[in-house]
Amino acid sequence: MNHDPHFTLNGNSVALADAEPTQSLLRWLKQQRLSGTKEGCADGDCGACTVAMVETDSRGTSRYIAVNSCLLPLGAVAGREVLTVEALAEGARLHPAQQALVDCAGSQCGYCTPGFVMSLFVGTCNSELSDHTTEGNLCRCTGYQPIRAATAVLAQQAAAGDRFVQGLATPRNAPVSTRLGSYHSPTTVSEALALKQADPDANWIAGATDLGVLLSHGQPVAPMLIALDRVAELKVLHVRDEAVRIGAGVSLAVVEKELAGMFPALDDMLPWFAARQIKNRATIGGGLGTASPIGDLAPILLALDATVHCVGVNGARDVAINDFFIDYRKTALYAGELIIAVTIPRRAHLVTASYKVAKRQTDDISIVAASFALAFDATRRVQQVRLAYGGIAAIPKRATRTETLLLGRVLDDALLEQARALLVEEFTPLSDHRADAAYRRALAGNLFAKFVAERLP
């Protein structure tokens, strides 16, 4: 256990011993007079506070990831390496990501600009340059056209392998258990469980993309936090022919990249799930543990019959995803139990797809999310069916009445109409600031009709 936590900021080691562990890195940077990193919302939604953080995978390969510093508690920063916008230029010589924005007139008021610079910097280092590079950065001035132009300029430049990229080649030590005040960062599951047993009021914290919002606003969360982002066992992604087991601590960005092409339902959803900065930190386990009724991942796992692997001090057990969500923000996890992985069976005979409808089609919370998985015989008779939804009940939920209607019958136009009508009635969603209940109900039926029209020709 490291009791003298430091982190590396712009190449310099900085002591954190006296720091408030739940204070956001963003607020701390401001106190240090590093004002290049801006606060636009402190909610993880605008990207003005984007910084680059080094992430080392299980193979020992390091890369930069873009993260929102407003959602990074200092406790999560201990032992990490972070770059802010101040570090990029060498005197008057701008980094290519900065120069491209200058050349393309990519800044107007300039307040969002450091965030864009950092997203483009990371995109440049990783050769990942497209609209997705900056989809988590809001700009209210430019209309994005010059930023897109700057992205294109950078994409055309040969990867230079500059001092930042070269620095990543240096081998990093495996993370050690760290504690900053009440913020514990264990490195093994057993250590994490022991901490939880010792302090049952402690809260798990994974990527801090949900709890981080509360912490960012100074709201109390728990007397003690047990961070899971350094537990190597939770980061394992195991791909087999018959199933994929995803460690609970695997980030959505890694899932999106490593599992591309394996599950159409995931491929449909992950580009629209959240912004790059969020996907870099948000984890599979965190998404399940927080049990949001509007989470975009749960409907997919429901449709694909995933299994949740949990472990507690009394041992390990598996919970079928269909039994996992109990009530609003309530799961089947026992007290002190931890999600360690999720297994998704690979079933090539299934026709699957996911849909998300939101007020804004990128980086927004769903009005309704849906995921469908069906299997047919040669006569178009339904042999398997899962219709799963988010946003229409207190928990992510399958439309079991409609599934029963469909199972064993030939999916023709008449049956589709019946199914659509039943789907509209099957749920009693709420009206809220995102949409009215009537629209949500209509979407429940229409998304299935859309699926049938577009994926089952």
Add this chain to the structure above:
Amino acid sequence: MSGHTLRHHESAIGHVSGRAIYTDEQHPPQGMLSVYPVQAPHAHARILALDASAALALRGVHAVLTAADIPGHNDTGPIVHDEPLIAHDLVSYYGQAVAWVVADSEAEAMNAAKLVRVDYEALPALLDLPAAIAAESFHLPPVQVLRGDAEAVLAAAQHRLQGELHIGGQDHFYLETQASWASIDGEGIVHVTSSTQHPSETQHIVAHVLGIPVHRVVCRCIRMGGGFGGKETQANPYAAIVALAAWKTARPVRIKLTRALDMQLTGKRHPFFARFDVAFDDDALLQAARIELVADGGWSVDLSPPVLMRAMVHVDNAYFFPNLAVHGRIAKTNLASNTAFRGFGGPQGMLVGEEIIDRIARQLGLPADLVRERNFYRGDDDAERNQTHYGQPVVDNHLPELWAQLRASSDFDARRAAIDAHNAEHPQRKRGLAITPVKFGISFNKTEYNQAGALVHVYVDGSVQLNHGGTEMGQGLHTKILAVAAQTLGISVARIQMMVTSTDKVPNTSATAASSGSDLNGQAVKAACETLLARMAPVAAASLAGDAAEIIFENDRVFLRDQPDKSLAFDDLVRATYNARISLSATGYYRTPGLRWDPKLGRGHPFYYFAFGAAVSEVEVCGYTGVHRLLRVDLLHDVGDSIVEAIDRGQIEGGFVQGMGWLTCEELRWNDQGRLLTDAPSTYKIPTIGDVPADFRVDLFRRSSTPTTQVIFNSKGVGEPPLMLAISVREAIRDAVAAFGTARAVELAAPSTPEAIYNAICKVRGASI
């Protein structure tokens, strides 16, 4: 670098390196305190009692400011004095501050604010336009703009239709929230640094609240992280609060609103309700209309009267209404006080005008673009049909020419045919195409605001310090002004230091608003530079043995027109001018000529000129969900002779996307207590890069005729007009929705969220949701 070679914002390097400093980022002075509000949990309530003792007992708390602490006037109203800085006896909207805690840190102030006990008596609240209209709750008397006898023509009309339109508001969502800090120096001068578009007004309001003469307040604005109208008046209360706190505690005090506070407390683009009754002939020519506009002013008047008036004089957009009666009212609701926002009522007015045109087109079964063209103001060739309803001719009307160019360059007719063919094949995926015009009047409606000042110093080393009354909010005003000064003085931009805007340098300035920042301040700077040239030219003439009238300033050198080889360095001339004991400091002043406006009659010549533009948008709408995708946009906009092209393009593209947000994904929702539910970017969605079409074509219009007005370097204001190019997106969505059925009217809510579009599709299909 001369003015012509400026290719990006003057602070671009500061922006990308993080070195550009904003209001809340200056090195804080010793002992700086922070403030946080005590917010009322009612939209309308009487304040019965307030007990701050528990808060005051906390460590780090220095004061709890209430209305009783205000030494001057408890009022920040810019036009009508109806806006208490701190609610005294009455809460007028949900979340309004009834007290402000001053503490060592923001966190301490926030925690202490929770301990201030306030007793309220809840009162019935009016929480939207329909409720206020039903209750006849209005600010100020009604206003009219009238031409001809609309009622008589309506009564005898060949064709007539009526309609209603609710138009949603819009949060500014500047990335930098409201921020100010204040300190008081040894001489008792109050220094305020504020993220404000209107430093003079901020200075005045601070003085008014403190009860001191204006000369004891200096207000500076470094740069804003976005303004869009949201910091025209709405910066004032926060500057006043920190000034009051500094006054009370004798310590420097800062504020930067959290995003949620900013969205809850500050006003937005006015929601409007419109009702229209319109007469037209078989050819779809407008004959008469009665248009009633009600703007949701919120709890106080703020800038609502001129916003409403701009809406009333923009309902015509580009169309000639021979008889027109526009009636306007400002609803008084228990919501945050709505305010200036890019376009300043113009967008809402024009949306109503375009709604009318589309309704007529669909009723007659004519293409909407044809109905638009037929009703255009015709230009000087047809003077009678070139007169607006408020009595001003559409001077230098380039729109028909611009429109024809865009129709051709966007390949409109061929795409129309292709879309019709696509729609015949796709029952659930309909495409829509629309072309819409923009005509936008440039100048403040209020004539006296159309003036500006500048102060230019030349130092003996040949460097130049530039002050003007405009503020920089990202729009590139300073960049354009640098170009104007460099070009006028014949020197490189590198010689010129742009100073922060400060009321002790240039007094009595107008807001940087109304798309007039570079028109007004550019002319004032040019005037100051010309004064300096006139003083230096005789010195140069003496040295070069020629006539002062023949002296040319160019490329940092000075020479006689016919002897360019024999030149003086600018530096040397400056030194010689100093040695000759001639002043190297000059003020400049400008007022826009020819303006007059009678707000009571709603008549006059309020605008120096008009900005024109047009846009073509193509969308695809999903019939299952109502989700739309913007496939292609073509913009053609008139900026005159562009001073800095990159800046103008940035305004056009950025304005369009902001307008698109207003009309599509940006939706404000309140709960039944009047609490804003969409007070964060997680719930209030402005466009992201993914919402901008990959095929986005933007061109600057090259006019074929010389303008009759003398705008700075023959440019045109560009801040606001492009926002309204986004109306083409709304009309393209409507066009696609229409393709789902055969309805003769397509009602589409604003904003057109997926839900709103889906509901509109259901309506044209004659189906229930």
